[in-house]
Amino acid sequence: MTKPRFDFTIHATDGKARTGTIAMQRGEIRTPAFMPVGTAGTVKAMKPESVRAAGADIILGNTYHLMLRPGAERVARLGGLHTFMNWQRPILTDSGGYQVMSLSDLRKLTEQGVEFRSHIDGSKHMLTPERSMEIQRLLGSDIVMAFDECPRADQPRDVIAESMEMSMRWAKRSRDGFDGGAEHAARSALFGIQQGALDEQLRKISAERLTDIGFDGYAIGGLAVGEGQEAMFATLDFAPDQLPEDRPRYLMGVGKPDDLVGAVERGVDMFDCVLPSRSGRNGQAFTWNGPINLRNARFAEDQEPLDSRCACPTCGTYSRAYIHHLIKSQEILGAMLMTEHNIGFYQQLMQAMRDAIGEGRFAAFAADFRRDYLGGGDTA
Template identity: 50%
Template sequence: MSLFTLQKSASSCQARRGELQLPRATVQTPAFMPVGTQGTVKAMTFDEVWELGYRLILGNTYHLYLRPGSERVARFGGLPKFIGWDGAMLTDSGGYQVFSLKDLRKITEEGVTFRSTLDGSKHLFSPERVMEIEHELGADIIMAFDECPPYPATWQYTKDSLDRTLRWEERCLARHNALGGDSTGHLLFGIVQGGSYDDLRAQSALAVSAMDFPGIAIGGVSVGEPVEEMRRITALTTPLLPAHKPRYLMGVGTPSDLLDGIYYGIDMFDCVLPTRMARNGALYTSQGRINISNARWTDEAGPIDPECDCKVCRLHSAAYLRHLHQSKEILYSRLATYHNLAYYAKVMEGARAAIEQDTFPEYRRACYATWGLALPPDA
């Protein structure tokens, strides 16, 4: 059985409905992955993540390598066993984190030398070493080591970065295969880079598509560029990728970002927004994003979202959530995060149903209207 089964394609846009068969779980696509950077989806138990319908979550290679250490995780039987998660996992390569260190790292053809933000110790992430670390972490999907260029960056800088990334991806494949390849249960995805330059994105998409990756990600978006540019890059890149492989848009985003990505043919997403924003008082609802610290919620006896049937909205008033937030109670983060992830799950469930019914553009349009947002020009 292949990794990805395409079940339905929309007739009036690029949206697709499919299924990912992973070693530890079957994932319905389009899918959103909650981010569990340090081996935990912040403020959530794994039972709660599961009951919301999530079957695939993300862990961060850079952070887990530094603490508790990939070798220690391997001794526990891999990350899912170490953290007690019964579903599937994806680990990123740590590339975004090490490149964001700026003054603490140095890029060479060999890889990236960096100093730990924990104790200042010196480390090297080469393509080969990252593959070894990700195999030790033991996720179902592991990502190739790439360079994520900043925005903005010159064409020449982006070209040099892309060429090096493509060489690194070839080295990742070689080391991954030497470690047993996909037969180990760790499926290696490639990553398309190229910044905001059409010719470089096309070069990268075609080169990565020609490599033996079972899935392909679009990286280097949501790094400071305008949302219009992110849409443009996604719309440009996705048609260049193989239709029979899953497509993953990394680090994106808001509910509207997800629907835009689906419109252009994306199957997988991850982002810290629903969990991070929840902890900071921002809640996603059927009427758009709200700030629970606003005084308007002080005496609101109803839920934060009357159209939401999650247990937070069933059991607790908006006034109570505001009280918890203002009092800096831990329970606030628990309830707010649960609601935001429940809302994201509902948006994605609606998207899958709309694709099956071939009404995705209408679904996207209706969501934009309830959120009070203007549709992009392509709609």
């Protein structure tokens, strides 16, 4: 295996759960870590400085969307994504591989790569492992993701196997393309992505191929694509164990708060998901007692904060009644306050898990969390 381009130190373990630090040039990432999603160079409805104040050590940018608008070459001319969006800490960029699945009606897939038709203006773009590495280099990403295909878990096994094999060939091309950008490669990191859907043997083969190529960290792809939590957890019972123990393990696109707790229990270190920001814009707040829907009329005169246990600025300043009014009135401030709370809640959850692992009480923490979170809430 190649030597990683950062220091990953595991400080404590509790069962399979572990807490540590990824030390990169632009700052340390405390694990388990949740990365807010800044698809187009912004975490929607939040300033970058507010995202940092909420406790985030790293954010995620989207290769496909930034490729289309404003364009990777333009971002590079403007000083790179960190300067462009005023975020001076680590950024992870996904490879565009997820869009191979999510935009299947707008693409043509071949061994060479994927030809996309832009969802914005219909223009055609070719995305290959080499081009994905180039785009992420132009953006100035700190953690670069290998280009892969993400098949749905309900596909036939032979289709999933064929897709996994192609993703492994693309992983080698990604490795070569990444290493070709020597200056960027010297200060950033490349993660490989394990595929194989819900199949233990296919994931084992994928992990072995990735380990042979050698990556700085490893992601678990192909989950959170409609298979449900039970199937996801069953896969996570073996998938993290198939990856190198001394490298970070990143579960892509996950998820709800109880998904995060269950995945940390199974040895995952890093997460990303649009859920806290998207839910916030749509009136759903995550709390320690479960999610609540602020559109519900029962909050119209509720003078309590969104969550009395939350330390975010929204909960320290505004009432449920006021936020209910903002949402019902479709005021922009409502989306801003709800997103600030949800991002803050997710970061507080990650800190609580880090503390529990470090103190050897993670099992008790997880049990208490599930009792309160799954037993409360109001999503109606």
